Amino acid sequence: MTIYSLYIYDRHCACVYYQDWHRTKGPRPAAMEGGILPAVSPAVYPRHEEPTFESASTYSSPRNTLTSSSGIVVAINDDAPRTPLPQQTQTSTSQPSALSSILTFDEESKLVYGVVLSLRNMVKKLSGKDEQFVNYKTSTYKMHLYETLSGYKFVMLTDPNADSLRFVLRQIYSGPFLEYVVRNPLMSMDSREHGIDNEYFRMSTDRMIRGLTIFQ
Template sequence: MTIHSLYIYDRHCVCVYYQDWHRTKGPRPAAAAGGILPAVSPAVYPRQEEPTLESASTYSSPRNTLTSSSGVVVAINDEPRTPLPPQMQTSATQSQNPSSILTFDEEAKLVYGVVLSLRNMVRKLSGKDEQFVNYKTSSYKLHLYETLSGYKFVMLSDPNADSLRFVLRQIYSGPFLEYVVRNPLMKMDSREHGIDNEYFRMSTDRMIRGLTVFQ
């Protein structure tokens, strides 16, 4: 059993914090045009791609053996390329094309949409006294803890893990209140900036790694 990731949403339905541990596929950076708030997580903030040698060079050559500025030989390969088998071509295309993985802003919206839909369904079917706390699929288990101020702590774990709602409550009552709510330099309820800071991230990481379910 293990823990995959943690999302925190504010009352405006915006993801303001993200952290992951055991993910088979890392999240793609969010879209550059306002896809995600800054300081949510360094791993998901939009990054500008560095220009490659082909795009930076103005020398038009099908083999790209020379640079336009220096004329230094970069690569020479006169041997014909051997085509890959169809199976290897398919796997290579999938590994080089990450379009099958959602960008983080789309992923965060989907996670919140699932939480909101299931929470509303539970309230309509069971009344206001019942609360949606978790659900399980064959691949993962989602845990939810919602505060009175409207913040939603969402955690994805192994499907065989027990309820981790108490862990989310401990994150809220411990590191979140200490390093976010009581931090005079932290802007709460902001639509322009996330809530990430070094002490909160380190304290949350230490707490999660100390759980028996984390191993």
Template sequence: MTIHSLYIYDRHCTCVYYQDWHRTKRPKPAVEGGILPAVSQVVSAVFPLNADGNIATSSAFNSPRNTLSSTTGIVVATNSAMNQLPVASISSSVTQAPGGSTTGLPFDEEAKLVYGVIISLRNMIKKLSGKDEKFVNYRTSAYKLHLFETISGYKFVMLSDPRTDSLRFVLRQIYVGPFLEYVVRNPLVKMDSREQGIDNEYFRNSVDKLIRGLSVFS
């Protein structure tokens, strides 16, 4: 059993965060303008270049990686190092998948499909079983999708091995732990701005540590 990927959608139906672990086929980078900046470097749109060969900052991916250190109470605002990296290393990290294998879908299209499935199944369940019934997961022969929705409208979606038990408690742990600590309580993160995602170094590292510590992660 294993965990494949994590998506977080805001109340505006927009994917604001993505992370994966055991994907055999990585999605293609999103088209320019297809996703918000600071969702994930690995699926960001290909960067346009200036005449001098440097990244055009006007439309290039920019992850502010702003965090609030809970142990010191000091606001840490570290500028993205994207503009300091060689162009070759950036393009290779964004466009190449492990083994050179991709799904054939740009990430923005994949994110829309995942969200569309969630909304369709949730609406179907409410119509068939009543408003009190909740959609929490579904299983196919290839994967299992797990859903946790917050009162504020954020949706945490995880794809795992089809044999995995419900991981809704894990999604809730991500919400009440790293998400509240490094996103909601971080004054430098713009919630519901519709301008950028929530790619945050502390948040991403905390989620990664939590997932890798699970018994189902292999």
């Protein structure tokens, strides 16, 4: 039983916040052209140091060697990769499927939003009334959704055996989110240019999640 990650989307479909805990398969940092807003999460923000000519071929890019199996993205604010680059050059041809099976963060966040939005519309259509989509589960994870009246969507990925964690998402909204984002005069809500990441919000969300009995 554990909690994997938290995404927050605003009403313009943009991911404004991301945090993860126990992911064994972390996201690759977002691509430069992926359209990820600044201040979403330091771990997944595209790295500016990277020369642009290398982004032409995705598989030989040094960025791809930075995915770690430990769930920690090693490419945080680092000029040079800490892990030595693999020697073999034929990786680009022999392992494209292995590498491309790990999504970059911008692709992943768009897929998450797409799934949430489609399921939400499907549940509304099937129920015939304004019923909300609550969660779905697969063999390895469960996704929970809480949508506020203002259109913010809180999405959480947890262990498949977890109970409904909607109340936790609601607590994040009514606690840290209101306190450190909505009531923060330095925060430009709905800007379409900035995420909502700030130290207080990240810290108190982290504390709240780590305090849950399901978090181990």
